[in-house]
Amino acid sequence: MAGNTSAHRSAGSGVVERVLALLSAFDERHRRLTLTELAGRADLPVPTTHRLVGQLVQGGALVRQADGAYVVGRRLWDVGLLAPVQTGLREVAAPFLADVHAATLATVHLAIRDGDRALYLDRLSGRASVPVVSTVGSRLPLHTTGVGKVLLAHAPGEVRKAALATLTRATPHTITHPTRLQDQLRRVVREGYATTVEEMTLGACSVAVPVRLGGLGEGDVVAAVGAVVPSLRRDRARLVTALQVAAQGIGRSLVR
Amino acid sequence: MAGNTSAHRSAGSGVVERVLALLSAFDERHRRLTLTELAGRADLPVPTTHRLVGQLVQGGALVRQADGAYVVGRRLWDVGLLAPVQTGLREVAAPFLADVHAATLATVHLAIRDGDRALYLDRLSGRASVPVVSTVGSRLPLHTTGVGKVLLAHAPGEVRKAALATLTRATPHTITHPTRLQDQLRRVVREGYATTVEEMTLGACSVAVPVRLGGLGEGDVVAAVGAVVPSLRRDRARLVTALQVAAQGIGRSLVR
DNA sequence: GCTAGGCTTCCGCTCAGCGGAAGCAGTGCT
DNA sequence: AGCACTGCTTCCGCTGAGCGGAAGCCTAGC
Numbered sequence: 001m002a003g004n005t006s007a008h009r010s011a012g013s014g015v016v017e018r019v020l021a022l023l024s025a026f027d028e029r030h031r032r033l034t035l036t037e038l039a040g041r042a043d044l045p046v047p048t049t050h051r052l053v054g055q056l057v058q059g060g061a062l063v064r065q066a067d068g069a070y071v072v073g074r075r076l077w078d079v080g081l082l083a084p085v086q087t088g089l090r091e092v093a094a095p096f097l098a099d100v101h102a103a104t105l106a107t108v109h110l111a112i113r114d115g116d117r118a119l120y121l122d123r124l125s126g127r128a129s130v131p132v133v134s135t136v137g138s139r140l141p142l143h144t145t146g147v148g149k150v151l152l153a154h155a156p157g158e159v160r161k162a163a164l165a166t167l168t169r170a171t172p173h174t175i176t177h178p179t180r181l182q183d184q185l186r187r188v189v190r191e192g193y194a195t196t197v198e199e200m201t202l203g204a205c206s207v208a209v210p211v212r213l214g215g216l217g218e219g220d221v222v223a224a225v226g227a228v229v230p231s232l233r234r235d236r237a238r239l240v241t242a243l244q245v246a247a248q249g250i251g252r253s254l255v256r
Numbered sequence: 257m258a259g260n261t262s263a264h265r266s267a268g269s270g271v272v273e274r275v276l277a278l279l280s281a282f283d284e285r286h287r288r289l290t291l292t293e294l295a296g297r298a299d300l301p302v303p304t305t306h307r308l309v310g311q312l313v314q315g316g317a318l319v320r321q322a323d324g325a326y327v328v329g330r331r332l333w334d335v336g337l338l339a340p341v342q343t344g345l346r347e348v349a350a351p352f353l354a355d356v357h358a359a360t361l362a363t364v365h366l367a368i369r370d371g372d373r374a375l376y377l378d379r380l381s382g383r384a385s386v387p388v389v390s391t392v393g394s395r396l397p398l399h400t401t402g403v404g405k406v407l408l409a410h411a412p413g414e415v416r417k418a419a420l421a422t423l424t425r426a427t428p429h430t431i432t433h434p435t436r437l438q439d440q441l442r443r444v445v446r447e448g449y450a451t452t453v454e455e456m457t458l459g460a461c462s463v464a465v466p467v468r469l470g471g472l473g474e475g476d477v478v479a480a481v482g483a484v485v486p487s488l489r490r491d492r493a494r495l496v497t498a499l500q501v502a503a504q505g506i507g508r509s510l511v512r
Numbered sequence: 513g514c515t516a517g518g519c520t521t522c523c524g525c526t527c528a529g530c531g532g533a534a535g536c537a538g539t540g541c542t
Numbered sequence: 543a544g545c546a547c548t549g550c551t552t553c554c555g556c557t558g559a560g561c562g563g564a565a566g567c568c569t570a571g572c
Contacts, residue, residue, distance in 0.1 A: 016311035020331070023317075026335055026338050027334075031338050047531055047532080047551080048531060055270055059273060071340050072338045072340070076332065079328055079336060080337060081391075082283070082287050082327075083330060083332055085333045094380070098354065098357055101354055125350050291519065302562090303519095306521095307560080307561085307562095
Protein backbone atom coordinates (compact mmCIF):
# COMPACT_ATOMS: atom_id res chain seq x y z
CA MET A 1 0.00 0.00 0.00
CA ALA A 2 3.04 2.24 0.23
CA GLY A 3 3.95 2.73 -3.33
CA ASN A 4 6.07 4.44 -5.91
CA THR A 5 8.08 5.92 -3.10
CA SER A 6 11.29 6.24 -4.97
CA ALA A 7 13.35 9.29 -4.16
CA HIS A 8 14.10 9.28 -7.89
CA ARG A 9 15.78 11.97 -9.86
CA SER A 10 13.68 15.07 -9.52
CA ALA A 11 15.57 16.56 -12.45
CA GLY A 12 13.63 17.05 -15.65
CA SER A 13 15.72 15.15 -18.14
CA GLY A 14 13.57 12.10 -18.76
CA VAL A 15 11.48 11.63 -21.83
CA VAL A 16 8.33 11.60 -19.74
CA GLU A 17 9.18 14.94 -18.14
CA ARG A 18 9.90 16.40 -21.52
CA VAL A 19 6.65 15.19 -22.96
CA LEU A 20 4.74 16.70 -20.07
CA ALA A 21 6.65 19.94 -20.48
CA LEU A 22 5.59 20.00 -24.11
CA LEU A 23 1.96 19.39 -23.27
CA SER A 24 2.03 22.03 -20.56
CA ALA A 25 3.36 24.51 -23.05
CA PHE A 26 -0.24 24.86 -24.17
CA ASP A 27 -2.50 27.06 -22.15
CA GLU A 28 -5.53 29.19 -22.65
CA ARG A 29 -3.61 31.97 -24.28
CA HIS A 30 -1.57 29.56 -26.38
CA ARG A 31 -3.79 26.94 -27.93
CA ARG A 32 -1.79 26.96 -31.13
CA LEU A 33 1.99 26.78 -31.02
CA THR A 34 4.65 26.47 -33.69
CA LEU A 35 7.55 24.10 -33.31
CA THR A 36 9.90 26.84 -32.20
CA GLU A 37 7.43 28.28 -29.71
CA LEU A 38 6.89 24.80 -28.34
CA ALA A 39 10.62 24.29 -28.00
CA GLY A 40 11.02 27.62 -26.29
CA ARG A 41 8.18 27.19 -23.85
CA ALA A 42 9.23 23.66 -22.93
CA ASP A 43 12.87 24.71 -22.78
CA LEU A 44 14.06 22.01 -25.16
CA PRO A 45 16.35 22.05 -28.20
CA VAL A 46 14.44 22.40 -31.43
CA PRO A 47 15.52 19.08 -32.99
CA THR A 48 14.54 17.22 -29.84
CA THR A 49 11.20 18.96 -29.82
CA HIS A 50 10.73 18.11 -33.44
CA ARG A 51 11.24 14.44 -32.80
CA LEU A 52 9.06 14.22 -29.70
CA VAL A 53 6.29 16.29 -31.19
CA GLY A 54 6.37 14.11 -34.28
CA GLN A 55 5.72 11.08 -32.13
CA LEU A 56 2.99 12.85 -30.20
CA VAL A 57 1.28 13.72 -33.46
CA GLN A 58 1.57 10.15 -34.64
CA GLY A 59 -0.06 9.07 -31.42
CA GLY A 60 -2.89 11.56 -31.76
CA ALA A 61 -1.95 13.53 -28.66
CA LEU A 62 -1.23 16.59 -30.77
CA VAL A 63 -2.48 17.60 -34.18
CA ARG A 64 -0.56 19.50 -36.76
CA GLN A 65 -2.68 21.96 -38.62
CA ALA A 66 -2.32 22.88 -42.28
CA ASP A 67 -0.20 25.94 -41.52
CA GLY A 68 2.25 23.96 -39.43
CA ALA A 69 1.03 24.99 -36.00
CA TYR A 70 0.33 22.36 -33.38
CA VAL A 71 -2.79 22.04 -31.25
CA VAL A 72 -3.89 19.57 -28.60
CA GLY A 73 -5.44 16.49 -30.15
CA ARG A 74 -8.66 14.67 -29.57
CA ARG A 75 -6.90 11.76 -27.91
CA LEU A 76 -5.86 13.98 -25.02
CA TRP A 77 -9.29 15.54 -24.89
CA ASP A 78 -10.73 12.07 -24.39
CA VAL A 79 -8.32 11.17 -21.64
CA GLY A 80 -8.54 14.52 -19.92
CA LEU A 81 -12.30 14.25 -19.58
CA LEU A 82 -11.79 11.09 -17.53
CA ALA A 83 -10.01 12.98 -14.78
CA PRO A 84 -11.97 12.94 -11.57
CA VAL A 85 -11.76 16.71 -11.23
CA GLN A 86 -14.52 17.30 -8.76
CA THR A 87 -16.71 15.03 -10.83
CA GLY A 88 -19.15 14.71 -7.97
CA LEU A 89 -19.43 18.42 -7.42
CA ARG A 90 -19.86 19.17 -11.09
CA GLU A 91 -22.52 16.53 -11.64
CA VAL A 92 -24.46 17.58 -8.61
CA ALA A 93 -24.24 21.24 -9.47
CA ALA A 94 -25.16 21.03 -13.15
CA PRO A 95 -28.94 21.05 -12.83
CA PHE A 96 -28.89 23.84 -10.25
CA LEU A 97 -26.70 25.95 -12.48
CA ALA A 98 -29.14 25.34 -15.29
CA ASP A 99 -31.96 26.58 -13.08
CA VAL A 100 -30.14 29.81 -12.35
CA HIS A 101 -29.35 30.23 -15.98
CA ALA A 102 -32.93 29.68 -17.02
CA ALA A 103 -34.22 32.12 -14.45
CA THR A 104 -31.71 34.90 -15.08
CA LEU A 105 -30.34 34.34 -18.61
CA ALA A 106 -26.96 35.38 -17.21
CA THR A 107 -23.68 33.55 -17.69
CA VAL A 108 -23.42 31.21 -14.73
CA HIS A 109 -20.21 29.82 -13.22
CA LEU A 110 -19.16 27.10 -10.82
CA ALA A 111 -15.66 27.53 -9.41
CA ILE A 112 -13.39 26.17 -6.70
CA ARG A 113 -10.17 27.58 -5.29
CA ASP A 114 -7.03 26.00 -6.70
CA GLY A 115 -4.15 27.55 -4.77
CA ASP A 116 -4.19 31.27 -5.47
CA ARG A 117 -6.59 31.04 -8.37
CA ALA A 118 -10.25 30.47 -9.04
CA LEU A 119 -10.61 27.32 -11.13
CA TYR A 120 -13.73 27.33 -13.27
CA LEU A 121 -15.33 23.90 -13.26
CA ASP A 122 -18.40 24.65 -15.30
CA ARG A 123 -19.99 27.44 -17.23
CA LEU A 124 -23.33 28.09 -18.84
CA SER A 125 -22.95 31.03 -21.16
CA GLY A 126 -25.72 33.54 -21.38
CA ARG A 127 -27.14 34.80 -24.64
CA ALA A 128 -26.60 38.42 -23.68
CA SER A 129 -23.46 39.88 -25.17
CA VAL A 130 -21.44 40.30 -22.00
CA PRO A 131 -17.73 39.82 -22.50
CA VAL A 132 -16.70 36.80 -20.42
CA VAL A 133 -13.11 35.63 -20.36
CA SER A 134 -13.50 32.42 -18.39
CA THR A 135 -14.07 29.00 -19.88
CA VAL A 136 -14.20 25.60 -18.24
CA GLY A 137 -10.68 24.95 -16.98
CA SER A 138 -9.74 28.62 -16.72
CA ARG A 139 -7.84 29.85 -13.70
CA LEU A 140 -8.39 33.50 -12.90
CA PRO A 141 -7.15 35.67 -10.04
CA LEU A 142 -9.16 35.51 -6.85
CA HIS A 143 -9.47 39.25 -6.35
CA THR A 144 -10.87 40.20 -9.75
CA THR A 145 -13.84 37.87 -10.01
CA GLY A 146 -17.05 37.34 -8.09
CA VAL A 147 -16.49 33.66 -7.41
CA GLY A 148 -12.87 34.45 -6.62
CA LYS A 149 -13.77 36.98 -3.94
CA VAL A 150 -16.13 34.49 -2.33
CA LEU A 151 -13.49 31.79 -2.33
CA LEU A 152 -10.85 34.21 -1.05
CA ALA A 153 -13.09 35.50 1.73
CA HIS A 154 -13.44 31.95 3.02
CA ALA A 155 -9.86 30.82 2.36
CA PRO A 156 -7.32 30.05 5.11
CA GLY A 157 -5.52 33.06 6.54
CA GLU A 158 -2.20 32.46 4.85
CA VAL A 159 -3.82 32.18 1.42
CA ARG A 160 -5.65 35.44 2.00
CA LYS A 161 -2.49 37.14 3.19
CA ALA A 162 -0.52 35.97 0.17
CA ALA A 163 -3.28 37.06 -2.19
CA LEU A 164 -3.54 40.52 -0.64
CA ALA A 165 0.19 40.96 -1.16
CA THR A 166 0.00 40.59 -4.94
CA LEU A 167 -3.05 42.38 -6.28
CA THR A 168 -2.43 42.50 -10.00
CA ARG A 169 -4.39 44.95 -12.08
CA ALA A 170 -6.67 43.68 -14.86
CA THR A 171 -8.72 46.80 -15.58
CA PRO A 172 -8.80 50.37 -14.23
CA HIS A 173 -11.50 49.17 -11.81
CA THR A 174 -9.51 46.31 -10.33
CA ILE A 175 -9.09 46.72 -6.59
CA THR A 176 -5.37 46.76 -5.90
CA HIS A 177 -5.43 48.34 -2.46
CA PRO A 178 -5.09 45.59 0.18
CA THR A 179 -7.05 47.33 2.92
CA ARG A 180 -9.93 48.11 0.65
CA LEU A 181 -10.14 44.53 -0.57
CA GLN A 182 -9.91 43.24 2.98
CA ASP A 183 -12.90 45.39 3.94
CA GLN A 184 -14.79 43.98 0.99
CA LEU A 185 -13.95 40.42 1.96
CA ARG A 186 -15.24 41.01 5.46
CA ARG A 187 -18.46 42.27 3.95
CA VAL A 188 -18.63 39.21 1.71
CA VAL A 189 -18.52 36.96 4.76
CA ARG A 190 -21.07 39.07 6.61
CA GLU A 191 -23.56 39.54 3.80
CA GLY A 192 -23.09 36.17 2.15
CA TYR A 193 -22.32 37.32 -1.38
CA ALA A 194 -19.64 39.12 -3.40
CA THR A 195 -19.85 41.48 -6.34
CA THR A 196 -17.43 42.85 -8.91
CA VAL A 197 -17.89 45.85 -11.17
CA GLU A 198 -15.72 45.71 -14.28
CA GLU A 199 -12.77 44.53 -12.20
CA MET A 200 -11.81 41.67 -14.49
CA THR A 201 -13.29 42.78 -17.80
CA LEU A 202 -14.69 46.11 -18.86
CA GLY A 203 -18.42 45.84 -19.41
CA ALA A 204 -18.88 42.84 -17.12
CA CYS A 205 -20.15 42.80 -13.55
CA SER A 206 -20.70 39.75 -11.40
CA VAL A 207 -22.34 38.38 -8.30
CA ALA A 208 -21.33 35.22 -6.48
CA VAL A 209 -22.24 33.22 -3.39
CA PRO A 210 -20.53 30.40 -1.49
CA VAL A 211 -21.54 26.74 -1.70
CA ARG A 212 -21.37 25.27 1.82
CA LEU A 213 -21.31 21.58 2.59
CA GLY A 214 -24.80 20.71 3.77
CA GLY A 215 -26.35 23.92 2.50
CA LEU A 216 -26.87 27.09 4.49
CA GLY A 217 -25.18 27.63 7.83
CA GLU A 218 -21.70 26.77 8.97
CA GLY A 219 -20.61 24.05 6.56
CA ASP A 220 -17.20 24.42 4.91
CA VAL A 221 -17.16 26.53 1.78
CA VAL A 222 -16.23 24.09 -0.98
CA ALA A 223 -17.08 26.10 -4.07
CA ALA A 224 -18.73 29.24 -5.34
CA VAL A 225 -21.46 29.90 -7.89
CA GLY A 226 -21.62 33.20 -9.69
CA ALA A 227 -23.40 35.07 -12.45
CA VAL A 228 -22.02 37.60 -14.92
CA VAL A 229 -24.19 40.43 -16.22
CA PRO A 230 -23.68 43.76 -18.00
CA SER A 231 -24.77 45.80 -14.99
CA LEU A 232 -25.81 45.24 -11.39
CA ARG A 233 -28.21 48.17 -11.14
CA ARG A 234 -31.36 46.26 -11.90
CA ASP A 235 -30.72 42.72 -10.88
CA ARG A 236 -28.47 42.49 -7.86
CA ALA A 237 -31.09 41.28 -5.39
CA ARG A 238 -32.70 38.93 -7.86
CA LEU A 239 -29.36 37.36 -8.78
CA VAL A 240 -28.27 36.94 -5.18
CA THR A 241 -31.49 35.17 -4.36
CA ALA A 242 -31.31 32.87 -7.36
CA LEU A 243 -27.68 32.01 -6.66
CA GLN A 244 -28.33 31.38 -2.98
CA VAL A 245 -31.13 29.00 -3.75
CA ALA A 246 -28.87 27.10 -6.13
CA ALA A 247 -25.94 27.10 -3.72
CA GLN A 248 -28.07 25.70 -0.93
CA GLY A 249 -29.42 23.02 -3.20
CA ILE A 250 -25.94 22.04 -4.29
CA GLY A 251 -24.58 22.02 -0.74
CA ARG A 252 -27.43 19.93 0.52
CA SER A 253 -27.09 17.42 -2.31
CA LEU A 254 -23.36 17.08 -1.69
CA VAL A 255 -23.74 15.56 1.75
CA ARG A 256 -26.22 12.96 0.77
CA MET B 257 5.49 24.19 -44.85
CA ALA B 258 5.68 20.46 -45.48
CA GLY B 259 6.67 19.14 -42.14
CA ASN B 260 7.33 16.27 -39.84
CA THR B 261 7.25 14.04 -42.86
CA SER B 262 9.60 11.43 -41.56
CA ALA B 263 8.69 7.89 -42.46
CA HIS B 264 9.97 7.05 -38.99
CA ARG B 265 9.54 3.84 -37.11
CA SER B 266 5.86 3.12 -36.86
CA ALA B 267 6.60 0.48 -34.25
CA GLY B 268 5.48 1.17 -30.72
CA SER B 269 8.71 0.90 -28.81
CA GLY B 270 9.46 4.55 -28.03
CA VAL B 271 8.88 6.11 -24.68
CA VAL B 272 6.34 8.47 -26.18
CA GLU B 273 4.32 5.62 -27.65
CA ARG B 274 4.40 3.83 -24.33
CA VAL B 275 3.25 6.85 -22.44
CA LEU B 276 0.35 7.30 -24.82
CA ALA B 277 -0.52 3.64 -24.50
CA LEU B 278 -0.63 4.07 -20.73
CA LEU B 279 -2.87 7.11 -20.98
CA SER B 280 -5.16 5.39 -23.43
CA ALA B 281 -5.53 2.51 -21.02
CA PHE B 282 -8.06 4.70 -19.28
CA ASP B 283 -11.54 4.88 -20.68
CA GLU B 284 -15.04 5.46 -19.50
CA ARG B 285 -15.37 2.01 -18.01
CA HIS B 286 -11.87 2.14 -16.49
CA ARG B 287 -11.30 5.44 -14.78
CA ARG B 288 -9.34 3.78 -12.00
CA LEU B 289 -6.61 1.27 -12.78
CA THR B 290 -4.07 -0.54 -10.65
CA LEU B 291 -0.47 -0.85 -11.73
CA THR B 292 -0.95 -4.37 -12.99
CA GLU B 293 -4.12 -3.51 -14.88
CA LEU B 294 -2.33 -0.56 -16.43
CA ALA B 295 0.57 -2.78 -17.46
CA GLY B 296 -1.81 -5.32 -18.92
CA ARG B 297 -3.91 -2.84 -20.87
CA ALA B 298 -0.89 -1.00 -22.23
CA ASP B 299 0.86 -4.30 -22.95
CA LEU B 300 4.03 -3.37 -21.06
CA PRO B 301 6.14 -5.20 -18.48
CA VAL B 302 5.17 -4.32 -14.93
CA PRO B 303 8.52 -2.82 -13.88
CA THR B 304 8.55 -0.59 -16.93
CA THR B 305 5.01 0.49 -16.23
CA HIS B 306 5.95 1.19 -12.66
CA ARG B 307 8.75 3.51 -13.66
CA LEU B 308 6.82 5.37 -16.34
CA VAL B 309 3.72 5.72 -14.23
CA GLY B 310 5.86 7.01 -11.37
CA GLN B 311 7.13 9.77 -13.59
CA LEU B 312 3.67 10.55 -14.86
CA VAL B 313 2.46 10.87 -11.30
CA GLN B 314 5.39 13.12 -10.45
CA GLY B 315 4.41 15.29 -13.40
CA GLY B 316 0.78 15.43 -12.35
CA ALA B 317 -0.51 13.63 -15.42
CA LEU B 318 -1.76 10.79 -13.26
CA VAL B 319 -2.71 10.71 -9.61
CA ARG B 320 -2.21 7.84 -7.28
CA GLN B 321 -5.06 7.43 -4.86
CA ALA B 322 -4.79 6.25 -1.28
CA ASP B 323 -5.60 2.65 -2.16
CA GLY B 324 -2.90 2.49 -4.81
CA ALA B 325 -5.12 2.87 -7.86
CA TYR B 326 -4.25 5.41 -10.52
CA VAL B 327 -6.56 7.98 -12.07
CA VAL B 328 -6.10 10.69 -14.67
CA GLY B 329 -4.71 13.86 -13.10
CA ARG B 330 -5.76 17.45 -13.24
CA ARG B 331 -2.81 18.39 -15.42
CA LEU B 332 -4.18 16.30 -18.26
CA TRP B 333 -7.66 17.61 -17.65
CA ASP B 334 -6.30 21.10 -18.14
CA VAL B 335 -4.51 20.27 -21.34
CA GLY B 336 -7.32 18.18 -22.73
CA LEU B 337 -9.78 21.04 -22.43
CA LEU B 338 -7.59 23.06 -24.76
CA ALA B 339 -8.18 20.68 -27.64
CA PRO B 340 -10.05 22.35 -30.47
CA VAL B 341 -12.65 19.60 -30.57
CA GLN B 342 -15.37 21.36 -32.43
CA THR B 343 -14.88 24.33 -30.15
CA GLY B 344 -16.82 26.55 -32.49
CA LEU B 345 -19.74 24.20 -32.74
CA ARG B 346 -19.90 23.66 -29.00
CA GLU B 347 -19.75 27.35 -28.16
CA VAL B 348 -22.36 28.25 -30.69
CA ALA B 349 -24.65 25.44 -29.65
CA ALA B 350 -24.47 25.93 -25.89
CA PRO B 351 -27.13 28.63 -25.50
CA PHE B 352 -29.52 26.85 -27.84
CA LEU B 353 -29.14 23.63 -25.93
CA ALA B 354 -29.85 25.55 -22.76
CA ASP B 355 -33.05 26.86 -24.32
CA VAL B 356 -34.24 23.36 -25.15
CA HIS B 357 -33.34 22.19 -21.70
CA ALA B 358 -35.19 25.04 -20.06
CA ALA B 359 -38.27 24.44 -22.17
CA THR B 360 -38.41 20.67 -21.82
CA LEU B 361 -36.45 19.80 -18.65
CA ALA B 362 -35.15 16.81 -20.57
CA THR B 363 -31.52 15.73 -20.83
CA VAL B 364 -30.21 17.44 -23.95
CA HIS B 365 -27.31 16.27 -26.12
CA LEU B 366 -25.09 17.62 -28.85
CA ALA B 367 -23.26 14.96 -30.85
CA ILE B 368 -21.26 14.52 -34.02
CA ARG B 369 -20.30 11.39 -35.90
CA ASP B 370 -16.79 10.16 -35.22
CA GLY B 371 -16.27 7.21 -37.53
CA ASP B 372 -18.82 4.57 -36.60
CA ARG B 373 -19.75 6.18 -33.31
CA ALA B 374 -21.72 9.11 -32.01
CA LEU B 375 -19.36 11.40 -30.10
CA TYR B 376 -21.11 13.41 -27.43
CA LEU B 377 -19.76 16.94 -27.39
CA ASP B 378 -22.03 18.42 -24.79
CA ARG B 379 -24.76 17.43 -22.40
CA LEU B 380 -27.19 19.21 -20.18
CA SER B 381 -28.60 16.68 -17.77
CA GLY B 382 -32.22 16.87 -16.85
CA ARG B 383 -33.50 16.72 -13.31
CA ALA B 384 -35.87 13.88 -14.09
CA SER B 385 -34.48 10.51 -13.13
CA VAL B 386 -33.99 9.05 -16.57
CA PRO B 387 -31.03 6.71 -16.82
CA VAL B 388 -28.55 8.29 -19.24
CA VAL B 389 -25.29 6.56 -20.05
CA SER B 390 -23.65 9.26 -22.11
CA THR B 391 -21.32 11.92 -20.77
CA VAL B 392 -19.30 14.52 -22.60
CA GLY B 393 -16.66 12.61 -24.53
CA SER B 394 -18.68 9.38 -24.71
CA ARG B 395 -18.81 7.44 -27.92
CA LEU B 396 -21.92 5.34 -28.37
CA PRO B 397 -23.14 3.19 -31.25
CA LEU B 398 -24.96 4.99 -34.02
CA HIS B 399 -27.93 2.62 -34.21
CA THR B 400 -28.95 2.67 -30.56
CA THR B 401 -29.26 6.38 -29.90
CA GLY B 402 -31.42 9.18 -31.22
CA VAL B 403 -28.56 11.43 -32.25
CA GLY B 404 -26.79 8.38 -33.65
CA LYS B 405 -29.67 7.46 -35.93
CA VAL B 406 -29.81 11.01 -37.25
CA LEU B 407 -26.09 11.03 -37.92
CA LEU B 408 -26.24 7.58 -39.50
CA ALA B 409 -29.18 8.50 -41.71
CA HIS B 410 -27.13 11.37 -43.16
CA ALA B 411 -23.77 9.57 -43.26
CA PRO B 412 -21.99 8.55 -46.47
CA GLY B 413 -23.16 5.28 -48.01
CA GLU B 414 -20.16 3.23 -47.01
CA VAL B 415 -20.44 4.25 -43.36
CA ARG B 416 -24.11 3.31 -43.38
CA LYS B 417 -23.37 0.01 -45.02
CA ALA B 418 -20.66 -0.84 -42.49
CA ALA B 419 -22.89 0.14 -39.59
CA LEU B 420 -25.81 -1.97 -40.84
CA ALA B 421 -23.49 -4.95 -40.98
CA THR B 422 -22.69 -4.89 -37.27
CA LEU B 423 -25.78 -4.10 -35.26
CA THR B 424 -24.78 -4.95 -31.71
CA ARG B 425 -27.49 -5.44 -29.14
CA ALA B 426 -27.64 -3.18 -26.09
CA THR B 427 -31.12 -3.98 -24.79
CA PRO B 428 -33.95 -6.30 -25.86
CA HIS B 429 -35.37 -3.36 -27.79
CA THR B 430 -32.25 -2.61 -29.83
CA ILE B 431 -32.93 -2.90 -33.52
CA THR B 432 -30.56 -5.50 -34.91
CA HIS B 433 -32.33 -6.27 -38.15
CA PRO B 434 -30.63 -4.35 -40.99
CA THR B 435 -33.69 -3.95 -43.17
CA ARG B 436 -35.79 -2.65 -40.36
CA LEU B 437 -33.17 -0.10 -39.39
CA GLN B 438 -32.75 0.95 -43.01
CA ASP B 439 -36.47 1.62 -43.22
CA GLN B 440 -36.24 3.71 -40.09
CA LEU B 441 -33.29 5.68 -41.46
CA ARG B 442 -35.25 6.49 -44.61
CA ARG B 443 -38.07 7.74 -42.42
CA VAL B 444 -35.59 9.82 -40.41
CA VAL B 445 -34.49 11.58 -43.57
CA ARG B 446 -38.06 12.06 -44.77
CA GLU B 447 -39.59 13.25 -41.51
CA GLY B 448 -36.57 15.14 -40.21
CA TYR B 449 -36.23 13.48 -36.82
CA ALA B 450 -35.30 10.17 -35.21
CA THR B 451 -36.60 8.40 -32.13
CA THR B 452 -35.44 5.52 -29.97
CA VAL B 453 -37.48 3.56 -27.46
CA GLU B 454 -35.33 1.87 -24.83
CA GLU B 455 -32.89 0.77 -27.52
CA MET B 456 -29.78 1.89 -25.63
CA THR B 457 -30.96 1.88 -22.03
CA LEU B 458 -34.11 0.47 -20.52
CA GLY B 459 -36.34 3.26 -19.29
CA ALA B 460 -34.95 5.88 -21.65
CA CYS B 461 -36.42 7.11 -24.92
CA SER B 462 -35.02 9.81 -27.13
CA VAL B 463 -35.74 12.19 -29.97
CA ALA B 464 -33.12 13.84 -32.15
CA VAL B 465 -32.88 16.15 -35.16
CA PRO B 466 -30.07 17.07 -37.54
CA VAL B 467 -28.11 20.33 -37.39
CA ARG B 468 -27.61 21.56 -40.96
CA LEU B 469 -25.09 24.17 -41.99
CA GLY B 470 -27.07 27.33 -42.56
CA GLY B 471 -30.16 26.08 -40.79
CA LEU B 472 -33.15 24.46 -42.49
CA GLY B 473 -33.00 23.11 -46.01
CA GLU B 474 -30.22 21.37 -47.80
CA GLY B 475 -27.09 22.27 -45.84
CA ASP B 476 -24.71 19.48 -44.83
CA VAL B 477 -25.60 17.69 -41.62
CA VAL B 478 -22.74 18.50 -39.25
CA ALA B 479 -24.19 17.42 -35.93
CA ALA B 480 -27.30 16.29 -34.15
CA VAL B 481 -29.17 17.53 -31.12
CA GLY B 482 -31.30 15.20 -29.08
CA ALA B 483 -33.34 14.90 -25.92
CA VAL B 484 -33.75 11.95 -23.58
CA VAL B 485 -37.01 11.39 -21.70
CA PRO B 486 -38.68 8.53 -19.84
CA SER B 487 -41.42 8.16 -22.43
CA LEU B 488 -42.38 9.57 -25.80
CA ARG B 489 -46.14 9.22 -25.37
CA ARG B 490 -46.83 12.72 -24.19
CA ASP B 491 -44.04 14.85 -25.57
CA ARG B 492 -42.90 13.68 -28.94
CA ALA B 493 -44.30 16.58 -30.96
CA ARG B 494 -43.26 19.17 -28.42
CA LEU B 495 -39.70 17.82 -28.26
CA VAL B 496 -39.31 17.64 -32.02
CA THR B 497 -40.40 21.24 -32.33
CA ALA B 498 -38.10 22.48 -29.59
CA LEU B 499 -35.15 20.58 -31.02
CA GLN B 500 -35.82 21.77 -34.55
CA VAL B 501 -35.89 25.37 -33.43
CA ALA B 502 -32.58 24.92 -31.66
CA ALA B 503 -31.01 23.04 -34.56
CA GLN B 504 -31.98 25.75 -37.01
CA GLY B 505 -30.57 28.40 -34.72
CA ILE B 506 -27.29 26.54 -34.37
CA GLY B 507 -27.02 25.89 -38.08
CA ARG B 508 -27.71 29.49 -38.93
CA SER B 509 -25.16 30.76 -36.40
CA LEU B 510 -22.49 28.41 -37.74
CA VAL B 511 -22.31 30.04 -41.14
CA ARG B 512 -22.01 33.58 -39.89
C1' DG C 513 2.88 -20.68 8.89
C1' DC C 514 2.47 -20.97 4.07
C1' DT C 515 0.94 -19.51 -0.53
C1' DA C 516 -0.33 -16.22 -3.90
C1' DG C 517 -0.61 -11.94 -6.10
C1' DG C 518 0.82 -7.66 -6.72
C1' DC C 519 4.09 -3.88 -5.84
C1' DT C 520 8.90 -2.22 -5.54
C1' DT C 521 13.86 -2.21 -6.04
C1' DC C 522 18.23 -3.69 -8.18
C1' DC C 523 21.51 -3.64 -11.70
C1' DG C 524 24.30 -4.35 -15.84
C1' DC C 525 23.57 -4.27 -20.90
C1' DT C 526 22.47 -1.79 -24.93
C1' DC C 527 20.14 0.71 -28.08
C1' DA C 528 16.97 4.63 -28.18
C1' DG C 529 17.44 9.11 -27.54
C1' DC C 530 20.12 13.04 -28.06
C1' DG C 531 21.24 17.50 -30.06
C1' DG C 532 25.07 20.12 -32.64
C1' DA C 533 25.63 21.03 -37.15
C1' DA C 534 24.32 21.41 -41.64
C1' DG C 535 20.85 21.66 -45.17
C1' DC C 536 16.57 23.51 -46.80
C1' DA C 537 12.71 26.20 -47.59
C1' DG C 538 9.91 30.42 -47.25
C1' DT C 539 9.87 35.66 -46.51
C1' DG C 540 11.06 40.27 -46.38
C1' DC C 541 14.29 43.89 -47.44
C1' DT C 542 17.41 46.38 -50.66
C1' DA D 543 17.97 39.36 -58.46
C1' DG D 544 20.64 38.97 -54.43
C1' DC D 545 21.04 38.75 -49.58
C1' DA D 546 19.92 38.10 -44.86
C1' DC D 547 16.99 36.02 -41.70
C1' DT D 548 14.04 32.99 -39.47
C1' DG D 549 12.13 28.60 -38.71
C1' DC D 550 11.68 23.71 -40.08
C1' DT D 551 13.87 19.28 -41.19
C1' DT D 552 17.45 15.77 -41.62
C1' DC D 553 21.89 13.56 -40.47
C1' DC D 554 24.74 10.93 -37.60
C1' DG D 555 27.95 9.23 -34.07
C1' DC D 556 28.24 9.26 -28.93
C1' DT D 557 26.42 7.90 -24.61
C1' DG D 558 23.76 7.48 -20.58
C1' DA D 559 18.78 6.87 -19.98
C1' DG D 560 15.84 3.38 -20.37
C1' DC D 561 15.06 -1.34 -20.06
C1' DG D 562 13.10 -5.43 -17.89
C1' DG D 563 14.42 -10.11 -15.78
C1' DA D 564 15.09 -11.43 -11.38
C1' DA D 565 14.82 -11.03 -6.72
C1' DG D 566 12.89 -8.99 -2.59
C1' DC D 567 8.94 -7.26 -0.10
C1' DC D 568 4.44 -6.67 1.71
C1' DT D 569 -0.38 -7.81 2.41
C1' DA D 570 -4.26 -10.81 2.31
C1' DG D 571 -6.24 -15.12 2.49
C1' DC D 572 -6.29 -19.78 3.98
